[in-house]
Amino acid sequence: MTAGVLQAAGEAARQIQTVSWVLFVGALLIFSGVMALLAWSLRRRPGKASARLWIVGGGLVFPGLVLAALFAWQLPMSPAWKPVPPADALVVSVTGRMWWWDVRYRDPANGDDVFTANEIRIPVGRPIYLALASTDVIHSFWVPQLAGKLDMVPGRVQHLLLSADQPGTYRGQCAEFCGEQHARMALHVVALEPAAFDAWLAQQAAPAVAQVTPRQALGRQAFLANRCDACHSVRGLGGDSRLGPDLTHVGSRLQLAAGTLPNTQQGRERWIAHVQEVKTGARMPSYDRLDAQTLGAIADWLGALK
Numbered sequence: 001m002t003a004g005v006l007q008a009a010g011e012a013a014r015q016i017q018t019v020s021w022v023l024f025v026g027a028l029l030i031f032s033g034v035m036a037l038l039a040w041s042l043r044r045r046p047g048k049a050s051a052r053l054w055i056v057g058g059g060l061v062f063p064g065l066v067l068a069a070l071f072a073w074q075l076p077m078s079p080a081w082k083p084v085p086p087a088d089a090l091v092v093s094v095t096g097r098m099w100w101w102d103v104r105y106r107d108p109a110n111g112d113d114v115f116t117a118n119e120i121r122i123p124v125g126r127p128i129y130l131a132l133a134s135t136d137v138i139h140s141f142w143v144p145q146l147a148g149k150l151d152m153v154p155g156r157v158q159h160l161l162l163s164a165d166q167p168g169t170y171r172g173q174c175a176e177f178c179g180e181q182h183a184r185m186a187l188h189v190v191a192l193e194p195a196a197f198d199a200w201l202a203q204q205a206a207p208a209v210a211q212v213t214p215r216q217a218l219g220r221q222a223f224l225a226n227r228c229d230a231c232h233s234v235r236g237l238g239g240d241s242r243l244g245p246d247l248t249h250v251g252s253r254l255q256l257a258a259g260t261l262p263n264t265q266q267g268r269e270r271w272i273a274h275v276q277e278v279k280t281g282a283r284m285p286s287y288d289r290l291d292a293q294t295l296g297a298i299a300d301w302l303g304a305l306k
């Protein structure tokens with residue numbers, strides 16, 4: 001599962017890690033040197049050492065040389081931060097919403113859009129070209145183990161290039177205060193072997209499962225009767241609203257409500273009935289007027305939407 005947040009798991013994150021360590025250790029060395037000089041200056045008797053030499057040398061020449069060296073050193077890395085997508089890159093669109101992540105792929109079979117939410121699955125080793133946008137306020141995309149932070153600005157599309165070396169789950173978090181539930185705006189990047197990724201994408205592109213148990217069929221009916229489809233789209237069920245997360249394959253996701261609840265029967269029931277308690281201010285009312293049987297049936301059906 002999620003390894004240490006400082007453990008770089010991809011090329012983009014590794015570069016940032018190197019720069020961070022060089023800056024940290026360098027700053028530590030310079031700070032120690034300055035402190036040593038300070039201690040020395042307090043001990044020595046006032047004498048003939050030239051003040052001008054220290055000011056020009058220590059205040060101008062030394063920082064000038066250090067900054068110029070750092071600048072020259074990082075120059076070759078800069079293009080990676082303004083990426084041009086390699087030919088084999090997989091393009092994934094991610095839109096920040098209050099307070100969840102709308103994720104869109106292109107179906108390689110027919111070019112149709114494939115939507116999911118709060119979870120980005122990627123193939124290991126392949127460059128991923130993210131198109132980051134927002135429909136409401138400024139959010140910030142940040143998966144520390146894979147890449148740097150990038151703001152998601154309404155009216156703009158910004159790009160981030162990342163890749164994962166190994167299969168695994170990497171946690172991300174919105175890194176720009178975007179309202180009361182900013183803290184509950186997590187996402188997961190799941191890196192899969194290429195074959196497993198292709199299978200996953202093909203499955204996500206398919207319409208929702210139709211074959212369900214009687215209880216789940218009851219849940220599907222209640223979902224429509226309560227007009228959940230006014231905000232949530234379930235492909236194959238009619239309706240195409242993009243107000244809330246696409247639920248076509250919600251059962252296959254790791255978590256609910258952007259990393260807030262586990263995607264279990266209990267988690268789904270709690271979310272539907274107590275949205276405003278779990279995530280105050282979320283753009284969905286609490287459906288606490290549903291009777292236990294109906295609530296259980298809806299949650300059961302959603303869980304079956306693998």
Ligand code: CUA
Nearest residue numbers: 139174178182
């Ligand atoms: Cu979205 Cu903070």
